[in-house]
Amino acid sequence: MESNIEITNISLEGQLRVLNYISRDCYDKNGTRVQWTNPFIQLTTSLTINNTANKITAVGCDTNAFVYGFRHNNRFYRTGCNSWCETEGDLVNGSCSGLGCCQTSIPKEVWTANLTLRSYDNFTNVSDFSNCSYGFLAEESAFNFSPSSLSSLWNVDQLPMVVDWAVGDGTCEKAQNNSSSYACKSTNSKCYKPDNGYGYRCYCQEGYQGNPYLYDGCKDIDECLDPSLSKCEMKCENTQGGFRCVCPKGYQGDGKIDGRGCIRGQSLVLKLVAGVGLGSGFGLLFLLLTCYRLCKFQKKIRNKKRKQKFFKRNGGLLLQQQISTDEDILEKTRLFTSKELEKATDRFNESRILGKGGQGTVYKGMLSDGKIVAIKKSMLVDEKQVGQFINEVVMLSKIFHKNVVKLLGCCLETQVPLLVYEFISNGTLFDYIHDESDEFLFSWNRRLKIGVEVAEALAYLHSSTSIPIYHRDIKSSNILLDEKYVAKVADFGTSMSFAVDQTHQTTLVKGTFGYLDPEYFQSSQFTEKSDVYSFAVVLVELLTGQRPISFDRSGEQRSLATRFLLCMEGENLETILDPQVLEQGNREELIAVAKLAQMCLNLSGKKRPTMKEVAMELESVRMSQKLSTTCETKYQVVQLHKSKSILMSDDDYTWTSTSENPISSSDTLPLKIHTV
Template sequence: MVIYKLLLKAAVLGALLGLYHKHLAQADDSIAKPGCKSSCGNISILYPFGLSDSDPHCRINSSSFRVDCDYSAKPPVAYVQNKSSNIKILHISVEDHELRINATIGRDCYNSSGNDDSSSNIPSLRLAEFPFSSTKNKFTVIGCDTSAFFRDSNGKFSFGCMSSCSNVSDVYDESCTGIGCCETSIPRNTFNYRISITSFSNHSDVLSFNPCSYAFVAEIGSYNFLVGDLKQLEFNPIPIVLDWAIGEQTCEEAKKNSTSYMCTKNTTCTDTKNGHGYKCICLEGYRGNPYLGCHGVATGIGGIVLLLLCWWLPKYTKRRREAKLKQKFFQRNGGIVLQQRLFFIENNHMEKGKLFALTELDTATDHFNKNRILGQGGQGTVFKGMLPDGTIVAVKKSKVIDIGQVEQFVNEIVILSQINHRNVVKLFGFCLESEVPLLIYEFVPNGTLYQYLHDPKKEFPISWEMRLRIASEVAGALSYLHSAAAVPVYHRDIKSSNILLDEKYLAKVSDFGASKSVTIDQTHLTTMVRGTFGYLDPEYYQTSQFTDKSDVYSFGVVLVELLTGEKPISQLRAEEDRNLASYFIISMEENRLFDVLDKEVLDHGKNEEIIVVSNLAKRCLGLHGRYRPTMKEVAMELEQLQSLRNPTVVRQNEEEIDCIRTESCVSSTIPMLKQSEAGIELTSMEEDQSLLSPR
């Protein structure tokens, strides 16, 4: 009924507005003289401008107002004066007396020796009558070893700016202050220019991330600098704003000749700021083309009300449509199920599960800008964002979601909402009103353990002391999940790429999409087999029964990675040794342990410490789960080893101790998720590396 009434009002409003606009039709249509062409493709040609193939009376008698239309292009393209000028017209404004044309971008590229190559381009532009707007244009220079100059073609003046940087990490998006990008204003009364670009040192030093330098004049706001432009600038149409006026006379001088004076009835004449030419403007309360005639605009209450209704109705309809769409997404993304699951958690832990609005996250990630992407994986894309209070976060945007993924999404929120441990990545909140669900985590800046162990580009070596500490921290987190959390949790995807390192290189366990919470009396889960090759518990693979000892096995593989620096699965090893776990165990059994250890471990680790950790890893990798230690036992052994190295180190989280002492973290048991039918779902080792930190 509401929609019907709105439609009825809209119909009446449409009829009234039709009568209202009929009165203004003459003003709206008076963009060109009668019988003259008024457009070239998508560009409106407003008098005093006119097309070259029309009658001479269609434009004023000045070559600068002549427009050449290339009809062979699709769509047709308008040029200033003639096609050979190569100056494309983007927009003509009579009200503001502005002409927008396409900007020419200067480019100076370099070869491996740091010298100019043949792809360089040095632009120039010459117009006789129309000056560049000094208030709406900027001269912009992009590069890390660049000096560019703007020179008046007549040799009256020149100016420029320098842009430098030694590393991409020193440069920031939308920051044009001389580091990677610089800009400066355009002087008044500038009618032509030539741009020159030079390298003020050896450009080969920055060639890898800045092969070319760029310089151009463009309208303010039409270009926003991005760090990626140093590598390659996308040559999208960028406009330059020109000011135009009539002739060279002032208003007082032009009025003396009524035959050539251009201002019509209901207009006023103003002189240009540079003293060259005059402009005609419609009087207040009138509209139209001041060079053809201005017409009065109705200002009655009825007209205002009609315009307000016309403005309000589509906005109201749009808000209702958006609200319904958000509600649809909320339900499809598991919002109702999530509310029910969180209800069972004591105090709901909502301080760690804020429900974010999509608009807030859209602003935080600069509209999910591709330059904010931290990483991509099988489950989605993660963007770096900044909340209004300045908090840096990682926003995980799921891929197109199905029912099974909704369950994983809800599961990850529920589990992380119950966890309070310094070595587990924190969940700040989630958003359910977008097309795909979003998770908001703390931002962990120093990448993954996998990268530091296996990425040859990482120059920072992980010392033996750091390896022991990281192993102890991860073991402590898993021990907490298994035996100290409000509800026991099996992670089910422990691997070095799911272990993040913060600004102090402290370990953070992440990615709980595959995790399962269990009741206290449960000993195992019968579930679809999933995990990552090289880390997967062979007993779980054969029986489909996941236990706490399955996480122990995966952690054992991580221990071996820390000891050897080898990948869990490697094609570089012999076929029988490609699996790191079996390769390591065989090496120990054949007394070849010290032949397979990483150089950093051999050089700085004490033999007795190495042997203790190696034996612990071997026990974790036992084929039969019942013979493996628990994560609590593993954590205690590693903590004891740490304390022997440094007795003053306190390894336990004070918040966790207080939580357990006061029993404030105890909550009701969350109902088990519906188990999938037995099956196998495995991923490659590198397919789903953690996405919450930069690569």
């Protein structure tokens, strides 16, 4: 990467010092800006701005310093501070508490920084002693504030900044697989992971010193030349990577000052006693070692039997039966051992937990090859329910789609069954829709893209697999986002496969309130249109930014789907849409998506479109968004027929129905939407 930043020092310990430019913002007496500089810092992914040695500093009497940029993994950050003073007497030597000077820390793992200076009054309300703002990201020890800094900084262009460096952006294990690019060249060097978590560094092993990045760069240290290192009482002999203390002839001991040292030889009787004692000790040691090995062997046999018992109880025989009828499952699904997954999760440490749900707990783990995975530890221990777990394994082994989370394998020899998935780094769609912070702007374009991706995944499951697969628990918390915010449908614990000619299946009602198809709840007959209803609730979440169930409301107002349909009927869609969606979305796009959601929420499953039709319609809206922003789209009036109103009770979550007169086509009016 090309850069005009001057490097003044590089250390083998992983730091380098550079000269970073100072930002300036100056005004004349009339408040007119006469100079403004705004340097931008951008490093490579193997470089990180040190967050302990550096500080963000702003100097001036009418100054706001604002710093923003990206941390590793493209996480956005922003910070800053304000500095103010009215007279030169306000300033204090060495103090950056906000009077003439302010300081704040840089976040961890930052690799880009843009420092912008702003003035509230363009220095028109400040005395003549100051008319400039200065801002810089520099080593804290390189600057000491004084009143003269307001003028002396005019002559300073650069200040030192500390940057952490590493080699590449992978792990030690991954780097060692490619010997030609592996940076730890010396045979006596080792690799370690720096605190910032990116790349790796090298160091010389104990007993060696030098440059670990050069062939034969780590040289042996002769500890015998330095008594503080060897601490031998009489004689020291240097060895490769160490030393040993020796006693001269006629002396016994370890020769160390802090050990037994060197003592003169003992009498024959004492030697005989010592020999007998030593022999008895070895005999006892042999006996203990034999007992230990026998106990260890027995424990190994018990563990093996216990694993076989768990394998049978967790559905191993059922999975083998599935494999016998479909060999593709064996080829595409890896069987992990319990030892592998315990090591990957640090024995299922609580710090590795990614989330908990009704089906189990999900842990973050790293396999022996360095691959990051998500490991689902099921809560099922009842043998009557183990078919649900094996069902998820079989379902996911048949699914290969870019918007469906990939199953890597499973483990059945533990007390509770385990599933190993690809790791999806950016959390759930629910987290992004309902994130109330300002750190992430969830734009309408991204929402529409995610809606298209989820619809395409469900259309694939319904109509493109050899046997139709219905998810049965579509909700925003079961939709994951990867590092590029690509949607991945997850959690197939309650899914079902249907015969090609089978239209529905009668089951125990399972799902999540707020997303559950009312028709399915009443009839216990699950169809592909039940997934369509649940997807429509997710689509309404994307449009409104509201939760599917609001417990601070009462009656039918608790359900987001009901509130949305009432707004569509009352031609006041804009009252429920997310303000950000209203601001960014095209009027015709929003109406098209809202009407599509309205059709999918129809109380009669037969009147809902299929997921394939939904995916095609959403993709059409998205393509029209890309191709033209001036085309006028004609929409047909969508009529909402209220044949039945489904409500959820306040207390026990039971469902009731009330009859109403249907609305004729003459009573419905075109929907209206107002943009702000």
